[in-house]
Amino acid sequence: MWRSLASNMLTILVVVLFLLGGVILWGQSQYTSEGPLESAICLRVPSGSNMTKVSRNLQEQGAISSGPLFRIGVRYSEKTDQLKAGSYLVPAGASMDAIVEQITRGGASSCGTEIVYRVGVTRVLAEVRELDPATNRFVERAEFVPGVDEVPAVYEEKKADADTRYRIALAEGVTSWQVVDSLKAMDILDGDPGTRPAEGMLAPDSYEVSPGDNRAEILAEMQERQVLRINAAWENRSDRAAVTSPEEMLILASIIEKETGVAEERRQVASVFTNRLNRGMRLQTDPTVIYGVTKGEGVLGRGLRQSELRRATPWNTYVIEGLPPTPIANPGMASLEAAVDPDQGDYLFFVADGTGGHAFAVTLEEHNRNVAKWREIEAERNSN
Structure with a gap:
């Protein structure tokens, strides 16, 4: 009889352990699998909150299927005390595990x-x-x-x-x-x-x-x-670069930055200035003249006067040879890279083309035609 009772108890224990293991596996699956949230929400975790409040909030918004299971998972992963205040963008279908990772990792809030x-x-x-x-x-x-x-x-x-x-x-x-x-x-x-x-x-x-x-x-x-x-731009310079130091690269990059707002044109503009520097030609770029007038303190707010184009300043590239002594603005990475990796080509001139970009030219004759077109566009705009 005792042997039969012991055998039955052992069987019951095995069944209980089996069921318990199944529950644990089910819980793990629920915790790590895709959640019920149908569309993204912004979860706000105020300072002083706790996992119980957060789990209730998530369950009310339909982001998790079970608040108790969420809290068990948090305790099991030993993150109960790692909750960070903030606003978090919880995407559709986010798992409990992913949500816990978000609200305990912290960092910059992702919504709100x-x-x-x-x-x-x-x-x-x-x-x-x-x-x-x-x-x-x-x-x-x-x-x-x-x-x-x-x-x-x-x-x-x-x-x-x-x-x-x-x-x-x-x-x-x-x-x-x-x-x-x-x-x-x-x-x-x-x-x-x-x-x-x-x-x-x-x-x-x-x-x-x-x-x-x-x-x-x-x-x-x-x-x-x-x-x-x-440092990164200078290290990756090409043999086409006309500048001979990081300081010169920064100066040229600042001029490129002020000359065009079209990303695809930066290396073309850089090629024009590179060709001019290599030939000993003056750069003749208006932004350097403007910097000589304003010293970078505010916006000129008007067109350049002929007297300003002729006035000798350290930055007036219509007057000075080569590069000005300092940059004229803070250039971005693309302009730094363009300054030391210009396009190949023979362009020596460019002028606005009316679309926000520029028309490039190899010869002065071609450039003068482009300038005439630009003046026609300007005159038509001023008449409207």
């Missing part, structure tokens, strides 16, 4: 409200925008010029929200004075920017910032990125 300070060539613009999870596109809430326009109420409202993200978007071709002046107008930043960085030494890029960040430290990061780009 973003305030972007766009430092452009003509102005700085602050944008308040919010990501629509359904379309994964940002919806603009407000925009204004800091220090000039009235500050929108939504800007002040979102500044008070701890989950709001901030970014500085530095356009290619801005001057160092413009960057420093723009940072001064950004009221979320602290500290004196210090000495203005040398022209050309700030990398046009996107920079994640936070309220209270120091202006001088942000400028230091911009300089560090530009040094890396300068």
Whole structure:
């Protein structure tokens, strides 16, 4: 009898262990497999929250099938105490495992409200925008010029929200004075920017910032990125380059940056200046004349006068030989690369073609015809 009872108990234990193993395997499968969420959501995890609150929120929004199973998985993976506050874009079908990884890894929030300070060539613009999870596109809430326009109420409202993200978007071709002046107008930043960085030494890029960040430290990061780009471009220079040092490359790249906003044209423009330098011809480029007038401090806001084209300044390439002594703006990576890897060809001239690009020419006769066409386009536009 005892043997029979022991045998039955052992059988029951095996069955229980088998069922328990099956439950565990099912739970693991549920935890790691595709979730029930049909369309993306923005999950906000406020400061001081916990996994229980998060799991309830996720279950209410249909992102997970079981709050208790979610919490068990979190405990099993030993991430209960690793929850990070923020706003997270949870994609459709995200597994519990993937969601846990998102909200415990932290870093920059991936949805919610973003305030972007766009430092452009003509102005700085602050944008308040919010990501629509359904379309994964940002919806603009407000925009204004800091220090000039009235500050929108939504800007002040979102500044008070701890989950709001901030970014500085530095356009290619801005001057160092413009960057420093723009940072001064950004009221979320602290500290004196210090000495203005040398022209050309700030990398046009996107920079994640936070309220209270120091202006001088942000400028230091911009300089560090530009040094890396300068070194990389110079290391990969071609034997067609006319410049003989990283400093000359930076100067030429800044001129290329100011001459064209068409990415596909940069190496063509670079070839024109390279051919001119190799032949001992003056560069004769208007942006250098403008820099001689403004020193990069603001926008000229009008056409160049004949007296300015003739005036001798260190940057006036209608007057001086070769390159000017300093860059005239902060060039991006594409212009740095173009400066040391120009297109092959014999172009010596270019002029605007009315489409936003340029018409290139080998001979002065051909160039003069292109100039005449451009003047016709200008005259027609001015008459309308």
